[in-house]
Amino acid sequence: MTDLTAPAPAPAPAIEPKPNPFARMIGVLFSPDPTFGSIARRPDWVVPLMLFIVVGYISTALILPRMDWGAIAAMQEEQIKAKNPNMSQDDLDRMSRMSAAAGKVFGWIAPLMGVIWYLIVALVLWLAFRLFGGEGTFKQAWSTTLYAWVPLFINGIILTIVAVLRGGLVNPMEMATLVKSNPAFLVDLKAQPVLYALLSSFDVFTIWTVVLLIIGFAIVSRVSKTKAAAIVIPLWVVCILFKLIGPAMQSLRK
Numbered sequence: 548m549t550d551l552t553a554p555a556p557a558p559a560p561a562i563e564p565k566p567n568p569f570a571r572m573i574g575v576l577f578s579p580d581p582t583f584g585s586i587a588r589r590p591d592w593v594v595p596l597m598l599f600i601v602v603g604y605i606s607t608a609l610i611l612p613r614m615d616w617g618a619i620a621a622m623q624e625e626q627i628k629a630k631n632p633n634m635s636q637d638d639l640d641r642m643s644r645m646s647a648a649a650g651k652v653f654g655w656i657a658p659l660m661g662v663i664w665y666l667i668v669a670l671v672l673w674l675a676f677r678l679f680g681g682e683g684t685f686k687q688a689w690s691t692t693l694y695a696w697v698p699l700f701i702n703g704i705i706l707t708i709v710a711v712l713r714g715g716l717v718n719p720m721e722m723a724t725l726v727k728s729n730p731a732f733l734v735d736l737k738a739q740p741v742l743y744a745l746l747s748s749f750d751v752f753t754i755w756t757v758v759l760l761i762i763g764f765a766i767v768s769r770v771s772k773t774k775a776a777a778i779v780i781p782l783w784v785v786c787i788l789f790k791l792i793g794p795a796m797q798s799l800r801k
Contacts, residue, residue: 568591568598571585571694575697579762579763580766583767584766586767587767590684590691595694596662596693599662600659600661602700603661604655606706607654607657607658610710613710614650617643670688672692673689679778681764681769688767691767695760695763696756698752698755699753701752706725721736724747729748730749733746740797741794741795745787761775761776764779
């Protein structure tokens, strides 16, 4: 005889559909909380990483031929002559060719170097959040970092389009202000290199990425957004300080 008073069996938990990486890339921009919640439950990384690399190489192929290596050479010559006015023109020309060659090599390896940078960011943030009582696996942190990088990925696409459409050569030293998304274009790079580097760090797309890292790691690590911000923002400030070392040394050599 059936016991009518027995509780009904609990329904089986709904199986979350297989993640759509492209939908997630859009989702982090417009609805980050539910999207990062989905990423925390089912982290993935192959598609966004491959997309970053492929688009990175397309951008390199389009931008490198438009680089004005002569602008860098002229600035280097000016600095060298100030310190060593007796250096021959042949030596200066040789250094200019070496600088141009190094710039081209770096341009072609930059997309792969980007992968190493994403790994470093994910690892540092994962360890920092675990150190301060957060949860989550490295796979979750890795996936969260890649999807939080979407604004900077978009910035790279816009920068490539602007570089192609404007025509002429582009000074590699002024790439940070080719898209007017930060206030560095208000100052002169040569006259104020430290201020230029500082202002270029406060880019709309960079800040957007920092905000997404805060939201994503708060969800993955199961901490408040306030605590997540207290971890992410100081690490971002450290990155800015490292970025200022080169320009500061350049200013001291003047």
